[in-house]
Every structure is written in C-alpha cells, then in structure tokens.
Amino acid sequence: MKLWTKILLFMVVLTSSLMVIGTSKAFAANQTITLSPSSAELKLNQGSVTSGSFQVLNQGTGKFNFKVYPAPYSIKGEDYTPDFEPIAGAINPADWIKFSVTNSSINTGGSVTVNYKITVPKNVQDGGYYLAAFAETDNPKASVGVTINERVGLLLFVQVGNNVVNAGSVVDWKSGFFQKPPLISVAKVENTGSIYLKATYRYKVSDIFGNVKFSVDGQKYIFPQTRRSITFPWKNSPSFGLFKVSANVNFLGSDHKLPTKYVLVMSSAARIYSIIALVAIVVASIIFGFVKKKSRKKHKFSRRR
Amino acid sequence: MKKLIRLRGLFLVFIFAIAIVTLPAVNVSALKYGVGKYGTCTYNTCGITLSSINNLSVDVAPISNGSCSINKDVISVTTGSSTGYTVTLTTNSGSNSLSNGSSNITAGSGTFSLPQTLGVNQWGYRVDGSGSFGSGPTTVKTNSNFPITDIFSGVPASTGTPSTVVNSSLPANPTVNTNVWYGVCADTNLSSGQYTGTVVYTAVIN
Numbered sequence: 001m002k003l004w005t006k007i008l009l010f011m012v013v014l015t016s017s018l019m020v021i022g023t024s025k026a027f028a029a030n031q032t033i034t035l036s037p038s039s040a041e042l043k044l045n046q047g048s049v050t051s052g053s054f055q056v057l058n059q060g061t062g063k064f065n066f067k068v069y070p071a072p073y074s075i076k077g078e079d080y081t082p083d084f085e086p087i088a089g090a091i092n093p094a095d096w097i098k099f100s101v102t103n104s105s106i107n108t109g110g111s112v113t114v115n116y117k118i119t120v121p122k123n124v125q126d127g128g129y130y131l132a133a134f135a136e137t138d139n140p141k142a143s144v145g146v147t148i149n150e151r152v153g154l155l156l157f158v159q160v161g162n163n164v165v166n167a168g169s170v171v172d173w174k175s176g177f178f179q180k181p182p183l184i185s186v187a188k189v190e191n192t193g194s195i196y197l198k199a200t201y202r203y204k205v206s207d208i209f210g211n212v213k214f215s216v217d218g219q220k221y222i223f224p225q226t227r228r229s230i231t232f233p234w235k236n237s238p239s240f241g242l243f244k245v246s247a248n249v250n251f252l253g254s255d256h257k258l259p260t261k262y263v264l265v266m267s268s269a270a271r272i273y274s275i276i277a278l279v280a281i282v283v284a285s286i287i288f289g290f291v292k293k294k295s296r297k298k299h300k301f302s303r304r305r
Numbered sequence: 306m307k308k309l310i311r312l313r314g315l316f317l318v319f320i321f322a323i324a325i326v327t328l329p330a331v332n333v334s335a336l337k338y339g340v341g342k343y344g345t346c347t348y349n350t351c352g353i354t355l356s357s358i359n360n361l362s363v364d365v366a367p368i369s370n371g372s373c374s375i376n377k378d379v380i381s382v383t384t385g386s387s388t389g390y391t392v393t394l395t396t397n398s399g400s401n402s403l404s405n406g407s408s409n410i411t412a413g414s415g416t417f418s419l420p421q422t423l424g425v426n427q428w429g430y431r432v433d434g435s436g437s438f439g440s441g442p443t444t445v446k447t448n449s450n451f452p453i454t455d456i457f458s459g460v461p462a463s464t465g466t467p468s469t470v471v472n473s474s475l476p477a478n479p480t481v482n483t484n485v486w487y488g489v490c491a492d493t494n495l496s497s498g499q500y501t502g503t504v505v506y507t508a509v510i511n
Contacts, residue, residue: 030356030358030359032355033354033355034352034353035353038384038386038510039388039510055352057352060356079472080391080472081467081472082391085464134507136505142360142501143501144362144500144501145361145362145499146501146502146503147359147360147501147503147504148361148503149359149505150355150357150505151355152354152508153353153509218387218388218474219387219388220388220474221388230474231474233474
C-alpha cells in the first residue's frame, strides 16, 4: 500500500509540473483603422435601389488619408481564403455600388460616415451576389522599405429575388482521440443551394463528468455550391486531460447535433512523463512482487524449520 | 496468462490514477480561462479594427556571398464578430518585387502552404505558427550570412490570390497581435540603393 501511495504522490508532482502559465504583450500601433459594421445582409429585387452607410474611424495615434472602393467577394478552398478579384465571365456586383466618399482623411479619434447606394440591374438572375466595401489607408510611398496600408472591409451578402434554393448539410465532423494541445475539432458544412446560408454553432468541451470546460458560440456564412471547414480550437486547453467534445450546428431552421467524441489531450512532455510513470509503475510492481515472493518464501522456509 | 491479467490490471490502475490526478489540473486551467465564452455581437453590428505601422525598413549590407536581414511588423486585429476573422496580405499592384528604378528584389518562390528559404536578391514574409511556416521563433537578424534557414512566402501581387496571415474562427476581443516577419537577402550583384514596395493588409470577418 505504501508503494502505491508513493507512486501516486510521484504522479501528482509530475502532473503539477505540466501546467503552463501564458503571458501576452500589448504592442503600440502607429495606424489604426476601424470599419463598422463589418457585414450586412440585403434582400433586393431586380431594378431596385437601396442605400446604407458605414463608419470609418481613426483610433490610432496620427491622422491618415484613406480611400473607399468596392470589390467583388468570393472565396477559395474549404478554409475560405477571401478573394476580392473579379472572376472572368461572372457578374461583378461591385459595379452596382456607389459611395458618398471615395477619398478622405481622419484625425486621431475622428470618424467619417460613408453612405452607399446599391442599384441592382434589371436583367440579373435571382440568386446570391457578394461584394465588399473597403476602406484603405492611403500612405504616401516611403522613400525606403515597405510601405504598409491597412484595409478593412464591409462584406455585403445580397439576395436578389425570391427564386432561390436553400439546401445544405453537415458532411464531416472530426475530433481525433489522441491530440496535443490545443484541442482541435473540425466540422464541414456543405451548401448545395443557390444562395448563401448562415450557420450558427455551439461547440462544447466537457470533462468526463460533464462539467463544461470550454464552450464557444459562433456563426459562419457558407457560399452556395461550396463546403466550409469550420475549425474549433480550444486555444488554452491543458497539457493533459480526457474530454468529451460535442457540437450543434444550426442552419435553415434545423439543429444538427453532432455525435459526442472523446479526446485525450497530452502534450509531448505529458506523453514522456506518462511513459516514465508507466515504466516506473511496472518496475515498482515487479520489485514489489519480487519482494513479496521472497518474503513468502522466507515465511514458508521459517515455518518448515 | 496470470501475468497478462496482472499487467492489464496495472494498466487500468494507471489510467484511473492519471484520471484522478489530472482532474484538479484541468479545473484550475479552466478557471483561469473563465468559462471559455467570448464576447460576441450579432450580424450587422460588429466592427473590425486593423492596426500596424505604416513603414518597415529591412536594411541589408550585401556581400559577394549574400547576406540577409529580418525585421518584424506587428498587426493587431479587434473584432467581436463571432464569425472570427481573416487577415490576408498582397502588394498594392501587379508587381510583387521591391524596386529601385529598374533594379528589383524579387519575391521569394515560397508560398503560404509551401514556404521556402530565400534566394539571393529575394524578399518574403513569414508568420510563426501559421500555414507551414513552423513555430519559429523567428528573430530579428541583421546582415546574417546567406543562406538563412528561416522559410518565407513571397508576398503575392494584388492580382494574385492573397496570402493568409491569420485565419481565426474566434473573435479578436480583446485585440489579437500577430508578428509578421519580413526577410531580405542580397548580394553585391544588386545595385545598391533604396528599394521600396507597398504591402496591403486586409482584415475582414469570416
């Protein structure tokens, strides 16, 4: 019994040493541009005109010039790398939008309201059209080195007409059993319709007794005829632990409960410590067994005498 | 057989002990993290903020065998959007070279998914822990002998597919900082002078 107590104490010490304290630094930035809101959904008809506005703010330490312009918005790959270049042969919805301000400057702490007007052509088909309204700092080219401009975008999701197909499904849900921190799970949602869909999700990580250790609620747009990979990282997951992972994805009025998965998180150090601990236990057991056997023999021998 | 059963028993005891020992550590970590919920805002109400410096110099003193320098920029993103966010970068034109009149430092041949070491008279960027760049850590270097082992991606031209700097499925609230490292390698075949170029960072919600 004493040997087991010693082993348990040894493991307590090992596990305690696995805990890591994280720190972060704040950095001062020279130029800070904000755009609000960062997305908008519009439902329009052919030939209709609508207007809206967004704000550009300077929350940095110096005045800057900026320009406002539109771009078509599409995505590449399942990880949804945004792309703002026109697609050859495709309708460019960036041609539909006009801004009240295209060039301006903002002093520190100031803001500029930009009004926009969208005119939908009469001859476009029903469906989804996607564009971005950008505000970009316009720094004069430096005489040396890399000049850096920052741009922030308002993403516009435009539904034209009502003759659209809404359809989609969850096509994949993965969370490997053995993982190094951070614990990561991935779900893939496929949009098989003709218009973007908006998925909301709740991702939850619990310990084996059901106590929630981490949860996050989020939302994603999924473009028609694409699959989107949604990655759920628990950035501060501990170095070691057994967890239950579950998720719900809700879109088009249906809640999709994804099967619960078990994940054993072990950092590289934790894996090494566990192997050492396992070896220690086996060795200790062999020694314990040997000593016990020897004492039994001795006992037998003394009884014979 | 008996030995096998004993070993299996030992293994079960080990797993059980680990589970008991681990639970308190997990609890402590979770408490430090809060309940893991982020501040979120609904569609059409979230803003997005992007910060960085407006000019970055990477000075190199070329030698015949080549020398390399690395410097860093820090980009900061703030958004409460529960969609997460993406930051990409490109140059601001159809060219992705740094130029000095007719003389150019060309973009490295690496990409975000397949970064490469820089050749002489090439430049590029890297982000530790992102894409296939590896964890680094990258450090500031001045006039290190060519070649350097750090791997870089070329900065794509504005007409190409933007390179990802950060792709997060979580909001950036509070502000999230990311180091973007720029490297340049040059030899004496390159005309000396001031080479310039423009990089555009783009931040949008996911």
